[in-house]
Structure formats: structure tokens, C-alpha cells
Amino acid sequence: MAGDDVVRNKQVILKNYVTGGLPKESDMEVRESSILLKLPEGTRDAILLKNLYLSCDPYMRNRMKKAETSSYVDSFQTGSPIIGYGVAKVLDSTHPDFKNGDLVWGITGWEEYSLIIAPDRLFKIQHTDVPLSYYTGLLGMAGMTAYAGFYEVCSPKKGEYVYISAASGAVGQLVGQFAKLLGCYVVGSAGSKEKVELLKNKFGFDAAFNYKEEPDLDAALKRYFPDGIDIYFENVGGKMLDAVLLNMRIHGRIAACGMISQYNNEQPEAVHNLMHIVAKRVRMEGFLVGDFYHLYPKFLEMVIPCIKEGKITYVEDIAEGLESAPAALIGLFTGRNVGKQLVVLSHD
Amino acid sequence: MAGDDVVRNKQVILKNYVTGGLPKESDMEVRESSILLKLPEGTRDAILLKNLYLSCDPYMRNRMKKAETSSYVDSFQTGSPIIGYGVAKVLDSTHPDFKNGDLVWGITGWEEYSLIIAPDRLFKIQHTDVPLSYYTGLLGMAGMTAYAGFYEVCSPKKGEYVYISAASGAVGQLVGQFAKLLGCYVVGSAGSKEKVELLKNKFGFDAAFNYKEEPDLDAALKRYFPDGIDIYFENVGGKMLDAVLLNMRIHGRIAACGMISQYNNEQPEAVHNLMHIVAKRVRMEGFLVGDFYHLYPKFLEMVIPCIKEGKITYVEDIAEGLESAPAALIGLFTGRNVGKQLVVLSHD
Numbered sequence: 001m002a003g004d005d006v007v008r009n010k011q012v013i014l015k016n017y018v019t020g021g022l023p024k025e026s027d028m029e030v031r032e033s034s035i036l037l038k039l040p041e042g043t044r045d046a047i048l049l050k051n052l053y054l055s056c057d058p059y060m061r062n063r064m065k066k067a068e069t070s071s072y073v074d075s076f077q078t079g080s081p082i083i084g085y086g087v088a089k090v091l092d093s094t095h096p097d098f099k100n101g102d103l104v105w106g107i108t109g110w111e112e113y114s115l116i117i118a119p120d121r122l123f124k125i126q127h128t129d130v131p132l133s134y135y136t137g138l139l140g141m142a143g144m145t146a147y148a149g150f151y152e153v154c155s156p157k158k159g160e161y162v163y164i165s166a167a168s169g170a171v172g173q174l175v176g177q178f179a180k181l182l183g184c185y186v187v188g189s190a191g192s193k194e195k196v197e198l199l200k201n202k203f204g205f206d207a208a209f210n211y212k213e214e215p216d217l218d219a220a221l222k223r224y225f226p227d228g229i230d231i232y233f234e235n236v237g238g239k240m241l242d243a244v245l246l247n248m249r250i251h252g253r254i255a256a257c258g259m260i261s262q263y264n265n266e267q268p269e270a271v272h273n274l275m276h277i278v279a280k281r282v283r284m285e286g287f288l289v290g291d292f293y294h295l296y297p298k299f300l301e302m303v304i305p306c307i308k309e310g311k312i313t314y315v316e317d318i319a320e321g322l323e324s325a326p327a328a329l330i331g332l333f334t335g336r337n338v339g340k341q342l343v344v345l346s347h348d
Numbered sequence: 349m350a351g352d353d354v355v356r357n358k359q360v361i362l363k364n365y366v367t368g369g370l371p372k373e374s375d376m377e378v379r380e381s382s383i384l385l386k387l388p389e390g391t392r393d394a395i396l397l398k399n400l401y402l403s404c405d406p407y408m409r410n411r412m413k414k415a416e417t418s419s420y421v422d423s424f425q426t427g428s429p430i431i432g433y434g435v436a437k438v439l440d441s442t443h444p445d446f447k448n449g450d451l452v453w454g455i456t457g458w459e460e461y462s463l464i465i466a467p468d469r470l471f472k473i474q475h476t477d478v479p480l481s482y483y484t485g486l487l488g489m490a491g492m493t494a495y496a497g498f499y500e501v502c503s504p505k506k507g508e509y510v511y512i513s514a515a516s517g518a519v520g521q522l523v524g525q526f527a528k529l530l531g532c533y534v535v536g537s538a539g540s541k542e543k544v545e546l547l548k549n550k551f552g553f554d555a556a557f558n559y560k561e562e563p564d565l566d567a568a569l570k571r572y573f574p575d576g577i578d579i580y581f582e583n584v585g586g587k588m589l590d591a592v593l594l595n596m597r598i599h600g601r602i603a604a605c606g607m608i609s610q611y612n613n614e615q616p617e618a619v620h621n622l623m624h625i626v627a628k629r630v631r632m633e634g635f636l637v638g639d640f641y642h643l644y645p646k647f648l649e650m651v652i653p654c655i656k657e658g659k660i661t662y663v664e665d666i667a668e669g670l671e672s673a674p675a676a677l678i679g680l681f682t683g684r685n686v687g688k689q690l691v692v693l694s695h696d
Contacts, residue, residue, distance in 0.1 A: 237622065237623065241622070256622075256625050256626045257626065258626060259622070259623050259626060262623055267620065268620045268621060268622070268623055269620070270618030270619065270620055271618065271619050271620075271622055272615065272616045272617070272618055272619075273616060274585065274589070274604075274607070274616070274619055275585065275607050275610055275616055276634075277604050277632060277633075277634035278604045278605070278606060278607065278634035278635070278636070279634065279636075280634065281633075281634045281635050281636055281639065282633070282634050283631065283632070283633040283634075284625060284631070284632045284633070285625075285629075285630070285631040285632070285633075286624075286625035286626040286627070286628065286629045286630050286631075287626070287629050288626070288627075288629055291629065
């Protein structure tokens with residue numbers, strides 16, 4: 001092995017588990033290590049990746065906790081790089097499905113280079129005539145989440161009343177656009193004037209409101225949905241869910257995608273209005289995108305033409321450099337990001 | 349009209365709406381009025397019923413409140429007889445579907461005789477070789493609720509782990525027996541030693557426990573379901589639902605039939621663990637039997653042979669006489685009844 005094949009490899013390390021409250025930048029650390037830019041002899045089914053983009057996703061908060069039965073994901077390892085979705089280029093491969101120069105998206109490390117043995121969730125990128133960064137969101141996990149959640153879980157019908165919380169986020173902005181394409185009436189909520197404007201002017205929602213300016217969420221929903229809500233795409237939980245339950249229509253559906261308002265709470269917030277699930281015969285269904293990746297080719301078939309024809313648009317919030325990754329991740333929980341939050345490591 | 353056709357008609361009147369807490373006997377009043385035992389000339393689409401059995405059902409608590417948006421039923425009229433399911437004999441009819449002497453079950457009044465115009469939910473009894481009282485429960489609304497809730501909402505599979513709260517009640521005892529017939533592992537909870545014995549020895553549940561003796565419901569469920577719960581048939585709500593959410597298996601289902609623990613609360617009890625719906629991809633679905641009556645013939649086809657072959661049994665708690673009806677109804681909310689609570693008015 002030639003010594004000049006060893007390069008610096010900056011990594012974002014989880015220093016300690018985060019028990020309650022918002023994660024802090026000091027819970028993570030950017031550390032320099034080094035890596036040989038070639039797979040060691042005899043390493044089978046492995047690939048060496050140069051990471052180009054990293055995705056910041058709310059579910060990652062749950063991996064920063066020490067594992068408990070309630071979590072749907074394993075904990076990160078403290079002292080090791082954070083793991084998440086990203087876009088990367090294959091530098092070396094002994095895996096039959098990947099070869100040098102391939103572009104891939106899927107699970108990688110928060111570091112400049114990652115050596116991955118037996119990759120579990122990594123997809124070869126076929127369409128490169130769209131922005132590569134889209135594979136951290138629109139064409140990646142968030143896009144599949146919106147697609148599966150809306151079409152497979154919500155059972156949507158033309159003309160139905162659709163409400164989306166965290167609507168300008170990586171998933172919400174797409175759900176709204178899918179619902180508009182189907183001919184639904186779509187209202188979204190978000191946490192700033194700027195985001196509300198995006199929803200109305202960029203994503204074509206019928207209406208949008210800033211939930212932080214609504215002292216009475218029930219009253220706000222009644223204003224936007226005087227006849228009630230058929231479909232609620234749930235990204236938030238807590239008080240918002242409680243207000244929505246008061247406004248569901250008969251045989252309404254709630255797709256529970258996540259509950260970001262709850263991730264940093266020591267104790268989960270109370271929900272009081274579940275009796276409305278009986279009264280209105282509501283179906284509330286939790287789902288995880290991991291159960292739906294078999295639909296990925298079908299999803300691309302639908303969404304790539306929509307992107308090219310300008311029927312689907314996507315707003316990204318791009319942080320520059322690995323050093324900015326911890327703050328970008330934390331910003332999700334205070335709503336600092338506008339659109340899909342990602343980090344660019346290399347424009348290569 | 350001959351004067352001797354006018355007879356006494358005792359009625360249970362709702363005196364006032366019950367806002368919070370348990371209803372009291374003094375919220376109702378047994379009053380004597382009189383009725384002509386013949387339909388008035390020219391009354392079309394009407395029937396005159398002699399009521400034989402009345403059914404006491406938890407949902408009636410919601411009709412004793414003043415109407416609000418949260419309720420799935422209309423309020424009773426104060427000053428008028430309570431309305432509910434019952435079994436009756438047709439004394440006179442100008443309705444094309446019913447004739448004198450027919451036995452019927454469905455919505456009638458809490459009184460000795462009822463004059464019903466354009467009956468909305470009244471079924472002619474075809475099978476009379478089973479106890480007539482069964483049409484207040486097993487072969488009536490409760491039976492259809494158990495059937496539709498279990499087979500249509502729970503999507504049950506052989507070998508699955510099924511948990512039923514309020515398991516010895518009108519609905520629960522049937523759900524458990526249906527689940528056993530399908531080859532599920534079935535555990536029920538109830539509020540007394542006597543009921544727990546019934547579940548195990550009479551209804552063939554695999555196990556049962558007294559929830560009042562369990563200071564930690566989560567721990568109790570973990571004891572009975574070390575591998576978790578596939579199906580929860582929800583009759584209770586509140587703390588029980590919260591504990592169940594901690595113990596659901598991946599892709600588990602919760603059929604929300606009612607939440608009896610909540611009906612007498614001024615404020616509904618908090619549920620904290622909804623995030624588990626996402627984590628475990630749980631489907632929670634509210635349902636009302638009214639959406640499923642088209643399946644009634646199919647239900648009878650399945651259940652009548654089961655009754656005759658002794659594969660389905662049913663425990664009734666029978667109160668004698670209209671005067672006992674208010675106490676029988678109230679007893680549902682303190683768990684005084686053992687099995688299906690009904691009131692017999694006439695053995696005719």
C-alpha cells in the first residue's frame with residue numbers, strides 16, 4: 001500500500017447520548033481521522049464512498065438517545081460517526097452491485113469518506129439529469145416517505161380536505177404538492193411567515209398559516225376547514241394532533257409519519273381527544289418509509305417527469321461543509337431550516 | 349275507538365342532561381302514561397310495539413349529555429323516554445315490512461309500549477329457536493359490533509396475540525370467543541375476580557386478569573404478552589390505552605370500539621404514548637356498528653350454528669322490570685353487571 005493513499009477523514013462524532021431537551025452542538029464533535037482510499041485486501045462485499053451530501057432528518061434525534069423499547073431505530077454509537085442518509089460516489093468496491101464511479105444514495109456516515117461493509121440500504125443513482133442533492137430529500141428518503149404516506153396510507157380521493165403540519169419541511173412540501181396534483185384542497189401550517197409564503201406561493205397550497213401565531217389551534221383549523229379534515233398528514237404530534245382530532249371528518253385518515261414536537265421532550269405530551277377516533281370512525285396509522293422501498297422504482301417513474309415538467313418543485317436549505325452539520329441537524333428542532341435541510345461536503 | 353284499548357304505559361324518562369360524573373338514578377324517572385293499543389287511523393309506515401327486553405349499552409351515556417360536536421350520537425330529549433335497543437312484539441302495523449305478531453329487535457323506547465313512525469333501525473327476528481333475549485346482545489348490536497370490529501377492522505390472523513379490555517362485557521366476551529375460534533392467543537381484562545373466572549372458564553380465554561389489582565398496567569401486559577400485542581380491542585381508553593401502546597407489536601392493530609372509562613369524565617384523560625403508533629406502524633381505527641349492518645345476514649349465518657353447537661356462549665345479566673332499568677344502566681359504568689346487561693319487561 002502506498003502511503004499517499006491515506007488521506008484526512010473529518011468525521012462528526014456523537015460524544016454522548018442526549019437524554020432530554022434539544023441536542024446541542026457540544027453533544028457532537030468534528031474530529032479528524034485518516035483513511036486509506038482503497039479497500040483493504042480481501043474485504044468482501046464492501047464499498048468505499050466519498051460522501052457528497054448529508055441529509056439532516058428529524059428521526060435522527062431518536063438515534064441520539066440511549067436505546068429504549070419505544071424507539072424505532074437503534075441508537076448511534078457514542079464515540080463513532082453519526083450515521084444518516086446521504087449521497088456519495090463509489091471510490092472502490094468489492095460489492096457486485098457497485099463499481100468505481102457509481103453515484104449512490106442511502107445510509108452512510110457523517111464523514112468525508114466511509115467504508116461500508118455489506119451496505120444495507122444504498123441505491124444506485126440512475127437519473128443524473130436532476131440536481132444530485134435531490135437524492136437527500138425529494139428523490140430519497142423524504143420523497144419516498146411523502147409518496148408512501150400519502151398514496152399508500154392516506155387513501156386519498158380527489159376533492160378531499162387535506163391538512164399537513166410541518167408543511168414546508170422535507171416531507172410536508174411534497175405531500176402538499178402530491179395532494180394538489182390529485183385535486184385535493186390543501187392547507188399547511190409552518191412556523192414562520194417566510195415558510196407560510198412558500199407554502200402558498202411556491203408549493204401551491206390553497207391556504208397556509210403560522211401555527212405560532214394561533215393561540216387556539218382548534219379555532220384556526222375550524223377557520224381553514226369549516227367542513228372538517230379528511231386527511232391529516234401528521235409530522236408534529238402533541239397539541240396539534242389534539243386540535244386536529246376535534247376537526248376530523250367521518251372516516252377521516254391520519255397518517256402518522258413522525259411527531260417532531262415530541263422528540264426532545266423528556267415526557268411525551270398528552271393527547272386528550274382520542275375519543276373522536278371512535279366518534280368519527282377515524283383511521284390513524286403509523287408508518288415508516290422502510291416498509292415501502294419496494295415502491296421506489298414506481299415512485300421515480302411518477303416523480304421524475306413531474307420534476308422535469310415543473311409540476312413538482314423542491315426547496316432545499318443547504319449548509320456548507322461538515323463543520324456546519326451539527327448546527328444544521330439541531331436547527332431542525334427549532335425550525336431554523338427552510339425546506340429540506342442538507343449539508344454539502346463536496347461539489348465533486 | 350274503544351276505551352278499553354287504552355292501557356297504562358310505564359316509561360323511563362330522562363329528567364335532565366348529565367354533564368359530568370356518573371349518571372344517577374335521580375337523573376331518570378319512571379313515569380306512568382297511557383297509550384292506545386292501536387295505531388291511530390291514517391298513520392302510515394308506523395308500528396306499535398310491546399317491548400319485551402331492553403338493552404343497556406355504554407354508548408347511551410353519550411346520549412345523556414347535551415349534544416356537542418364530539419358526540420357520535422344525538423342527545424336524548426329531556427322529559428321524553430330514553431331510546432335504545434330492545435326486543436319487541438308488533439301489536440299493530442301500517443308499515444309494509446312488519447305485521448302483527450312479528451318479533452323485532454332494534455331501536456325502541458324505554459317504555460312498555462312504543463309507537464314508532466318510519467322505524468329506522470328495526471330488524472325482523474327470523475330465528476326464534478335461540479333465547480329471544482340474545483337479540484339485545486349476542487344477536488343484536490353488541491354481537492354485530494364484535495363481529496364487524498374483529499373481522500372487518502382488526503384484520504386478524506391465526507396465531508396472533510389478542511388483548512381485550514372490558515372483556516366480559518356484551519362485546520368483549522364475543523370478541524374473545526371469535527378470536528379463539530380463529531386460533532389466536534387471547535387475554536382479557538375485567539374488574540372483578542368473578543369476571544376473570546368467567547373469561548378463563550366460561551369463554552375459554554387463554555388468560556385473564558383483574559385490572560383493578562394491577563398497580564402497573566404496563567407490567568401486567570408485559571407479563572401476559574412478553575412478545576407484545578398484535579390486536580387490541582379497545583373498549584376502555586385512558587390509562588389502559590396508554591399501557592397498551594407501550595406493548596404493541598410491529599404492524600399491530602387497535603380497533604377502537606369505545607372508551608367507557610372516559611364517558612363520565614368532565615375532561616378526557618390524557619394519553620401519552622401515541623409516538624408508538626409511528627414506531628410500531630400501528631393502525632388504530634375507530635368504528636361504529638352502524639356502518640356494518642349490511643353484514644348482519646352474514647353474521648347470523650356464522651353465529652347461529654356456533655350457538656347451536658355450543659361453540660359460542662353468552663352471559664347475560666338480566667334485571668327484572670322497567671323500574672330496575674335506570675340502576676341497570678348506571679351499573680355499566682361501575683362494572684356492576686356481569687356479562688351483557690339487559691332488562692326484561694315481559695316474558696310474553
